[in-house]
Structure formats: structure tokens, C-alpha cells
Amino acid sequence: xxxxxxxRYGSPEVLESRLLPSPQPGPGEVLLSVRAAALNPKxxxxxxxxxxxxTGDRFPRQLGFDVAGVVHALxxxxxxxRPGDExxxxxxxxxxxxxxxxxxxSLDELALKPKRLSFEEAAAVPLAGLxxxxxxxxEGRLTTGQRVILHGASGGVGVFATQVARLLxxxxxxxxxxxxxxxxxxxxxxxxxxxxxxxxxxxGSNWDVFFDVFGNxxxxxxxxxxxxxxxxxxxxxxxxxxxxxxxxxLTSKRARxxxxxxxxxxxxxxxxxxxxxxLKPVLDRVFPFTEVAEAQALIETRRARGKVIIRVG
Ligand SMILES: NC(=O)c1ccc[n+]([C@@H]2O[C@H](COP(=O)([O-])OP(=O)(O)OC[C@H]3O[C@@H](n4cnc5c(N)ncnc54)[C@H](OP(=O)(O)O)[C@@H]3O)[C@@H](O)[C@H]2O)c1
Numbered sequence: 001x002x003x004x005x006x007x008r009y010g011s012p013e014v015l016e017s018r019l020l021p022s023p024q025p026g027p028g029e030v031l032l033s034v035r036a037a038a039l040n041p042k043x044x045x046x047x048x049x050x051x052x053x054x055t056g057d058r059f060p061r062q063l064g065f066d067v068a069g070v071v072h073a074l075x076x077x078x079x080x081x082r083p084g085d086e087x088x089x090x091x092x093x094x095x096x097x098x099x100x101x102x103x104x105x106s107l108d109e110l111a112l113k114p115k116r117l118s119f120e121e122a123a124a125v126p127l128a129g130l131x132x133x134x135x136x137x138x139e140g141r142l143t144t145g146q147r148v149i150l151h152g153a154s155g156g157v158g159v160f161a162t163q164v165a166r167l168l169x170x171x172x173x174x175x176x177x178x179x180x181x182x183x184x185x186x187x188x189x190x191x192x193x194x195x196x197x198x199x200x201x202x203x204g205s206n207w208d209v210f211f212d213v214f215g216n217x218x219x220x221x222x223x224x225x226x227x228x229x230x231x232x233x234x235x236x237x238x239x240x241x242x243x244x245x246x247x248x249x250l251t252s253k254r255a256r257x258x259x260x261x262x263x264x265x266x267x268x269x270x271x272x273x274x275x276x277x278x279l280k281p282v283l284d285r286v287f288p289f290t291e292v293a294e295a296q297a298l299i300e301t302r303r304a305r306g307k308v309i310i311r312v313g
Contacts, residue, residue, distance in 0.1 A: 003100030004292050005060040009049030012293035012300075015063065022102050025075030029104045032087065035119035035313040036286075037098040038066035039299050040127050040156060046094065047296070055094050063292065064098035065091045067105070068113055068122035069313065078107065086113040088271070090126035090262045099292060099310050111267035114274035117281065122274075124281035124307035125160075127260060129270045131235065132160035135258035136168060139233045140209035144169030147227070149200040149207050152214025153189065154180035157235065159282040159306045161213055162187040167278060170209075175200060180305060183282070201225045209233065214302075219244045219255040226253050233258055282306025 001022050006014040025031040043063055046055055055061070068088040071081045081087065089110035097103050113122045135157075136142045142165060150161045153174035165172045166188040174184040175195040184192035193200065200207065201217070205225040212222070215236035222232045231254045234241050244255035273279035286309040287295040295308050 001101040002289070003097070004063045004289075006047060006063070007059045009047065009052070012044075012047070012296045014047065015293050015296070017290065017292075018060070020100070023097075023104045025073055025078075025104045027076045028078060029075040029106050030071055030078055030081055030087070030110060031073040031075075031102060031104050032067060032069035033072045033313055034067055034069040034098060034101055034103055035311075036068045036123035037064040037310045037312055038123040038127070038156075039063075039099075039292075039295055039308045039310065040065060041299060041302075042127075043096065044296050044300050046096070051094065062095070062097035062100060064100070064310070065096050066123050066125075066127050067091070067098035067103060068119040069103075072102065075104070080107055081110070086115075086119075087111065088113040088122040088126055089267060090130065090260075092262050099289075099312070101312060108264060109262040111264050111271055114271040116275045116277070119313075120283060120286050120309045120311060121281045123309055124156075124283055125270055125274065125279075126262065126267060128156040128307060129160045129164075129279070130262060130266055131157045131258055131260040132164045133266055133270065134260055135211055135213075135233045135235070136161060136164055136170075136209065139256035139258050140211060140231050142168050142170050142209050145171065146208035147171045147173070147206060148209040148211060149173045149175065149205075150189075151175045151195070151200060151210070151212050151217055153184050153187075153192075154305055155213065155302075156304065156307050158213045159183075159187060160279070161211060162189050163273075163279050165211075167273060173200065177303075183305065187280075187282070206230070212236075219248075223253055228252055230254075231256055284308050286311050
């Protein structure tokens with residue numbers, strides 16, 4: 001089977017298409033024929049070697065965490081799916097490998113694909129949609145009637161966060177550049193601000209949740225704009241946020257880091273919302289398999305609107 005691989009860390013030019021042996025599903029795993037994969041900033045950061053401590057120096061490495069495809073074969077003990085089922089999901093950890101004709105996922109990384117979505121649309125959902133859900137519901141504990149601001153609301157995670165915040169019943173304000181204000185309103189924001197004019201940081205703004213989706217605002221900067229029991233949620237791991245996370249565990253204003261984890265229950269909830277027409281993926285561009293380097297270059301501009309997709313099968 002053909003896969004996108006690289007033999008050293010570096011720029012998108014290190015990527016190449018190569019024939020690899022078909023993966024064999026182990027116990028509790030499913031082999032998929034991949035139809036579409038989505039890219040995330042994580043793929044680029046790994047390819048550049050930014051997580052080398054976790055990813056090590058063993059090559060070749062494969063690319064991609066998000067996938068939508070068709071079940072091709074089942075590993076020992078798998079009864080939840082049958083060959084021919086259309087599924088979507090995200091690989092956990094650091095190995096990736098969804099930008100390939102075939103990939104194995106474990107049962108806790110998969111759910112049935114939303115019927116209403118194409119494979120390209122379904123591939124857009126898992127990593128970014130789960131991040132939005134887990135950041136707002138689990139870390140932010142966002143509930144009906146609360147005020148949330150989503151900083152950087154027009155990218156991969158942000159377009160889901162806007163819709164998920166509305167589905168959780170919140171009063172939603174977004175920030176984006178001026179060109180994406182209309183998109184944020186269309187996705188359900190009650191107010192959409194251009195971040196070059198308004199940042200949401202004014203003292204006394206009383207945000208119940210400040211979700212720093214883009215990741216360039218610190219808890220220290222945001223604290224004064226939170227309500228008395230408000231929560232700041234970041235997407236970007238750092239020593240500072242880890243310390244703040246621990247230090248604010250029992251304080252009234254809290255700092256949290258979201259670390260997305262796949263699980264079938266959350267994937268099924270996202271799929272249900274998609275099938276009900278309540279959650280819609282936004283695709284910036286769909287690239288053919290042969291243009292993965294161009295697709296990664298688009299992500300690396302940090303200006304993608306919604307998700308960047310690779311069509312595989
Ligand atoms: N911790 C986790 O589990 C986890 C999971 C997923 C993602 N992440 C991280 O979360 C971050 C966001 O991910 P993503 O997929 O949404 O990224 P993305 O798709 O690359 O984000 C692009 C968006 O960022 C906006 N943006 C650019 N410059 C900005 C600025 N100065 N201020 C505010 N917004 C700005 C852009 O909007 P405009 O074009 O309108 O400027 C664009 O729509 C990344 O750092 C990613 O690595 C973490």
C-alpha cells in the first residue's frame with residue numbers, strides 16, 4: 001500500500017509517497033481502507049522535530065492522525081464493526097499514519113461515520129471536533145447560559161468550538177481576522193470580533209470560559225477578564241500552563257490545558273450532531289494524495305479556514 005513517509009525531520013519537502021507492506025490488525029484493532037485524512041498543526045510540528053523527545057529518531061515516520069474510511073479487516077476479538085462499515089476516527093499518540101491507503105486503528109479510536117457527511121467532511125471532524133468538545137465541556141465545564149469567548153475561532157478547532165459552544169447552550173463571542181467574521185457569525189457566534197480591534201481581554205469582561213484556541217494568550221493576561229469562577233483553557237502545552245493547571249486546581253479562577261483523547265462515546269456524539277445537521281465541518285481545501293506537501297504548507301501559514309483534507313481512496 002502507498003503511504004506518505006519521511007526519513008528525517010524538516011520542511012514539507014522531506015515528505016514522499018512510498019510503497020509499504022499492508023499493516024496487519026492486532027487484537028482489538030481494525031484495518032481501514034482510507035478514503036480521506038485531515039491534517040492538523042500537530043503533523044507539521046512532529047515533522048519539524050518539535051516533539052523529538054516523544055517521537056524519537058526512528059524513521060521512516062508516517063503522517064496524519066484523522067481518518068475516514070471503510071473497514072477492510074478485523075483483528076482478533078473485534079465484534080463492534082464488520083468489513084464494509086464506513087467509519088471515522090483519530091489515532092492516539094505520536095505515530096500517526098492515516099495519510100496512507102491503509103491504516104490500523106484500535107476500537108477506542110473509532111466510531112461509525114456520520115451518514116450525512118462525505119468521507120472528506122467526516123475526516124475533518126475527529127481531532128479538531130474532539131478538542132473543541134473536551135476543551136469546552138470537560139476542561140471549561142461550559143454550561144447553558146454561560147459566556148464564552150473563543151480566541152482564534154476560524155481555524156481547524158475554532159470552527160467546531162463555535163458550534164459546540166452553541167450546542168452546550170452558551171452565549172458565544174469569537175475572535176478572528178476581519179475576513180472570517182462572517183464565517184463565525186454563520187457558524188452560530190452571537191458576536192464575532194476582529195482580533196486586531198478587540199481581544200476580549202478587557203478587565204471585567206466576565207468570561208465564564210476563555211478558550212485560547214489559537215494559543216497566544218496566557219492565563220496571567222486573561223485572568224482579569226474572567227468571571228469570579230471563570231476558566232482559561234489553552235491548547236498549547238508548556239511548562240507554564242502545566243504549573244498554572246496544578247496551582248489553580250482549587251482556586252476560584254482556573255487555568256487548564258486541553259489534551260485531546262479519542263474515545264468512541266465522544267466520537268458518536270459528534271457523529272450524531274453531524275447527522276442532525278447541528279454540527280458542520282468547514283473545509284478550507286481538499287488536496288489530492290500527491291499534494292500533501294502543499295497541504296502541509298497551507299496549514300503552516302496558520303491562516304487556514306477550517307480543515308485541510310487529503311483525498312486518499
Ligand atoms: N492540546 C491539544 O490537544 C490540541 C488539539 C488540537 C489542536 N491543538 C493546537 O491548537 C492550536 C489551534 O489548532 P487549529 O487546528 O485550530 O489551528 P489552525 O487551523 O492552524 O488555526 C488557524 C486559524 O488561526 C487563526 N489565527 C491566525 N493568527 C491568529 C492570531 N494572531 N490570533 C488569533 N487567531 C489567529 C486564523 O484565523 P484568521 O485567518 O482569521 O487570522 C486561522 O483561521 C494549534 O496550536 C494546535 O497545535 C492542540
